[in-house]
Amino acid sequence: MSMLVAFLLFWGLPMGPVTEAATFYETQPSLWAESESLLKPSANVMLTCQARLGTPDFQLFKNGVAQEPVHLDSPAIKHQFLLTGDTRGRYRCRSGLFTRWTQLSKLLELTGPTAPPPPVLMHRGESAQVLRPGNKVTLACVAPLSGVHFQLWRGEKELLVPGSSTSPDRIFFHLNAVALGDGGHYTCRYRLHDNENAWSGDSAPVELILSDETLPAPEFTAEPSSRNPEPGTRVRLRCLAPLEGARFALVREDGGGHRVLRFQSPAGTEALFELHNISVADSANYSCVYVDLKPPFGGSAPSEHLELRVDGPPPRPQLRAAWSGAVLAGRDAVLRCEGPIPDVTFELLREGETKAVDTVRTPEAAANLELTFVGPQHAGSYRCRYRSWGPNTFESELSDPVELLVAES
The missing domain is CATH 2.60.40.10 (Immunoglobulins)
Structure with a gap:
């Protein structure tokens, strides 16, 4: 069994605060570990920071501390950082954007040898999830490592279907014409290319249901x-x-x-x-x-x-901290806002402030709201709420507060 590095990686899809129909250009870079480096017996690990636009400037952060910026001779879309010695820690990167820097990437935490964590499987394309035979379906499988081999399964059977990739940490499986019998639970998993035994756990399942509308309506x-x-x-x-x-x-x-x-x-x-x-x-x-x-x-x-048709205000949500005690400076503070209503926009607000510090639009009835790269300035009380922009416009009351304490070490 090869030595692997475990990752705690949080995914989120922040939206604009006002109109969800607006178009936003994403500038946040991506940060991942190269799987080849995880197969070596040494402690060296290669991290790749990929920008959205070509730039000569890249910078890595470890445990909240900025490392020396890298200035390349010519613009590039990505840069690789070689980690040596004790590589355990919490990492982010940023890339140059004209005369400034982009926002920081999502948190990537190296925690030592263990099995690879499971990927995330998402259904893309169809707005209606009751599918008709002949529909095209795209399932996206996203891993916290790059350069891996993916598999797609329906139930207990591996599916050999065409795939495409826009990034080395994900693949899009294309079901070009689903047929009756293709419904059911789909999962994906991955392994390192050179290690057939180092399979990740399965993703959470995605269920597809197909109807040809030949049976009588219920x-x-x-x-x-x-x-x-x-x-x-x-x-x-x-x-x-x-x-x-x-x-x-x-x-x-x-x-x-x-x-x-x-x-x-x-x-x-x-x-x-x-x-x-x-x-x-x-x-x-x-x-x-x-x-x-x-x-x-x-x-x-x-x-x-x-x-x-129901009258009255929507129920208040609950806000829960994903940590106990104080949060170590340099980490993300993740708060989970839970409501009874799916397909809404969740907002995190600091006590006494009216502008949301994080906003997430989700089809689920709960969302992870993040304070990234926390420091002493983030300490305080936080509340959450949810809102819908249509067709029924409403806004919930604020949740009970959650206190955030930040520890230097």
Whole structure:
């Protein structure tokens, strides 16, 4: 077993604070470890800092301390830093941007020998997650190492599908024409090119559901039947199919398209989906579909939609710290804001301030909000909230505060 370096790498997709339809040019560089260096028995590690634009200037930071800047003879899109001696630590890099520097890269932490961490698998392209046969699907697998060999799996079977890459730490698997039977759970993993035994763990699964709409539409009812239920109550959505053992999907229809909220595979002919503690953010049109898990894997037409309209303010979120005690200077402070509502924008605010210090747009009902490269100036109390820009515009109240303490060493 080769010596590997473990990485704690946090992914996030920050958005602009006002209009999410605006276009922003990304300048943040990427930082990763070259996998070849991890196969060597020495402690040397090669880090690659890749800029968004060609530049002659690069700089590496270790444990919050800036290393000597590197000025190349001609502009380059990336630069490699060779680490020797004790390579354990927390690293970032930045690149030149005209007469200034870019923001710092995401945190990369080298923690010593261990197995490679799992990658992240993401579904790209289709806005509606109930797919039709013949659709094109792209699955992106992202690893915290570069120069690795990726695999894509559906269930317990490896898939040999074409892939492309725009960066050495990721691959895009292209399912050019999905067919009935291609639905199910997809995962990816990777290994170092020269070590067939050093496989990472599997990514979290992505589920695809396909329907050719040849089966009869299911019956879809709500309990209570009122289209204007009271805030804070529970709504049961019942989907009834004419066959047993089907795979059911609850679909929410809003301004962002059709999005699958939940899946169920009951033994009988119906699935019961429950919406708890409903609020204004649950206001939407809902429908359901089902697919046969046996050949020829047909799928139903969507049910008639049910409209829910709920009045009142959205529930307050909860803010949780991803650390205990004080945060070491030079690290990221990650706070998780959790709400009951998916597909919103989360904001982190310092106590007494009105401008968000971090903003994340996510299809999930929670988001990791980060204070990057913390120092004593970041100490204080923080709260979070979430908002929706449409089709139902709303903003939650602030969460209870979380105190951030910063330690020098």
